[in-house]
Amino acid sequence: MKAMIIKEIGASDVFQLVEKAKPTLKSGHMVVEVKATSVNPLDTMLRSIELPWSANLPEVLHGDVAGIVVEVSEDVASFNVGDEVYGMAGGINGVDGALAEFMLVDARLMALKPKTLTMKQAAALPLVAITSYEALVHKMNVQAGDNVLIHGATGGVGHIAVQLAKVLGATVTSTHSPANAELAKTLGADNLVDFTTATVADYVQAHTGGSGFDKIFDTVAGDNIQKSFEAAKYNGHVATILPIENVLQVALKSLSFHSVLMLIPLCHGINHESHGRILTEIATLVDAGKITPIIDDSNFSIWEVAQAHDHLGSGKAVGKITLTA
Numbered sequence: 001m002k003a004m005i006i007k008e009i010g011a012s013d014v015f016q017l018v019e020k021a022k023p024t025l026k027s028g029h030m031v032v033e034v035k036a037t038s039v040n041p042l043d044t045m046l047r048s049i050e051l052p053w054s055a056n057l058p059e060v061l062h063g064d065v066a067g068i069v070v071e072v073s074e075d076v077a078s079f080n081v082g083d084e085v086y087g088m089a090g091g092i093n094g095v096d097g098a099l100a101e102f103m104l105v106d107a108r109l110m111a112l113k114p115k116t117l118t119m120k121q122a123a124a125l126p127l128v129a130i131t132s133y134e135a136l137v138h139k140m141n142v143q144a145g146d147n148v149l150i151h152g153a154t155g156g157v158g159h160i161a162v163q164l165a166k167v168l169g170a171t172v173t174s175t176h177s178p179a180n181a182e183l184a185k186t187l188g189a190d191n192l193v194d195f196t197t198a199t200v201a202d203y204v205q206a207h208t209g210g211s212g213f214d215k216i217f218d219t220v221a222g223d224n225i226q227k228s229f230e231a232a233k234y235n236g237h238v239a240t241i242l243p244i245e246n247v248l249q250v251a252l253k254s255l256s257f258h259s260v261l262m263l264i265p266l267c268h269g270i271n272h273e274s275h276g277r278i279l280t281e282i283a284t285l286v287d288a289g290k291i292t293p294i295i296d297d298s299n300f301s302i303w304e305v306a307q308a309h310d311h312l313g314s315g316k317a318v319g320k321i322t323l324t325a
Contacts, residue, residue, distance in 0.1 A: 003100035004305050005059040006047060012306040012313075014047065015099075020059075023096070023104035030079055030107050031071035036123035037098035038064045039308050039321040040156065042263075046092060047309065053093045053267055060096035062305070063088040063266070065103055066113055066123040067325075076107040078276075084113040087279060088126035093267045098123075099302050101325065108272035109265065111279035114286035117293070124293040124320035125160070129282045130262045130275055132161040132217075135239040136168060139258035140215045144169025147208055149231055151195075152219035153187060154180040154294070156320050157241060161217050162187040163291045170215075173207045183294065183318065200230045212236055229253065294319030301325070 003020040023031055043062050045051060066086040069079055079085065087110035091097025096104065113122045136142045148165045152158035153174035165172045166188045173191040176184035184192050193203045204212055212233030218225055221242035228238050229249035238250070239258035250257045265272045285291045296317040300308040302325050312321055 001101040002303070003060050003096075004303060005099075006057075006061065007059070009048060009050060009054065009057070011048065012309040015306045017303060020100065022102050025071045025073055026104070027073050027075055028107060029073050030069050030076060030085075030105055030110070032065060032067040032085060032103050032105050032110075033070050034065055034098050034101060034103050034302070034325050035067045035119035036065070036322055036324045037062045037302060038124045038127075038323070039305075039312050040064065040127050041312070042127070043091065044309050044312060053263075058091060058094055058096045060099050060103075061091045062097040062099050062323075063091035064123050064126045065089060065098035065105070066119040067098075067103070070102070073107070079107055079110070079112075084119070085110045086113045086122040086126055086283075087111060087275065088130060088262070088266075090266070092263065095266065099305055106272055107276075109275045111276050111283055114283040116287045116289075120322045120324055121293055121295060123322050124156075124295055125282065125286075126275075126279060127262060128157045128160045128293075128320070129164075129291075130278050131157050131241055131260055132164050133278045133282065134262055135217050135241070135258065135260045136161060136164055136215075139239050139260060140217070140237045140256075142168045142170050142215055146170045146214045148172050149203075149207075149213040149216040149228070150174045150189070150219070151217070151224055151228065152176075153184045153189060153192070154318070155219050158217075158219045159187055159294050159319070160291060161219065162189050164285075165217075167285055167290050173203065173213070175203075180318070200227050204231050208233070215239075229255065296321045298322075299324075 069083045089105035089109040148170040153176045172189045174189040175195040215237040218228040218240040237256045296319045
């Protein structure tokens with residue numbers, strides 16, 4: 001089969017097109033004919049810098065996949081040959097990913113693809129949808145009536161988180177840049193905040209009466225996390241997906257702080273089934289018209305992955321960058 005591989009960490013030109021043996025089916029797994037994948041910041045990081053999982057770097061990157069099942073292990077009862085599936089199932093920790101004609105996947109990490117989406121659209125969802133679900137449902141237990149703030153409304157994770165928080169019944173305030181104001185309006189948040197002009201005190205007063213938000217999901221982090229701590233009510237919740245340095249406000253406001261890392265099942269071999277369950281629920285919400293992925297206008301093939309990585313790095317992408325086989 002054809003595959004795009006890397007042999008070393010580096011710039012986008014490290015990708016090489018090669019012929020590689022088709023994956024061999026093993027217990028608990030399926031072979032999927034890859035139809036699409038997407039670019040996550042994780043993929044560019046794994047390609048370009050040393051991370052805790054890079055010592056056992058796979059040749060084939062990209063975890064998000066949408067495709068058709070062509071082989072199923074006898075001990076897998078939940079899928080059949082011909083099923084259209086999606087998931088985040090490799091590209092890290094020594095497990096080959098989706099930049100190839102075929103991908104070997106752990107069946108527990110997969111779900112049936114949303115029927116209303118194309119393969120290209122479905123491939124945009126797994127990592128960002130699982131991350132959003134883990135933050136809002138598993139970690140912060142967002143409920144109907146909660147006053148929720150989501151930073152980075154139009155980002156890969158943020159745009160799914162806004163929609164999911166609304167499904168959960170929360171009142172949602174989301175931050176965005178001026179350039180993405182119109183896109184932010186399409187996501188269904190109750191309140192929109194231009195983070196370049198509004199202070200934390202402004203939107204806390206306007207949307208919580210000055211008391212602070214019940215639950216905050218910060219998909220931006222970095223220096224922005226201090227804004228999240230400031231915007232949270234006493235005894236509130238803050239979740240983020242990136243490392244932070246100063247957590248003093250967590251103690252001073254008695255916050256519940258949550259770190260979200262959806263890679264744990266892939267890196268540590270635990271809770272694989274949770275990913276399949278989440279993606280099954282997300283597919284139901286998508287098919288009910290309650291969640292829609294935003295797809296960048298670019299049109300790359302898997303074999304143009306270097307250009308896709310460069311496009312992400314340019315900062316010009318709007319929505320998820322997807323690649324088709």
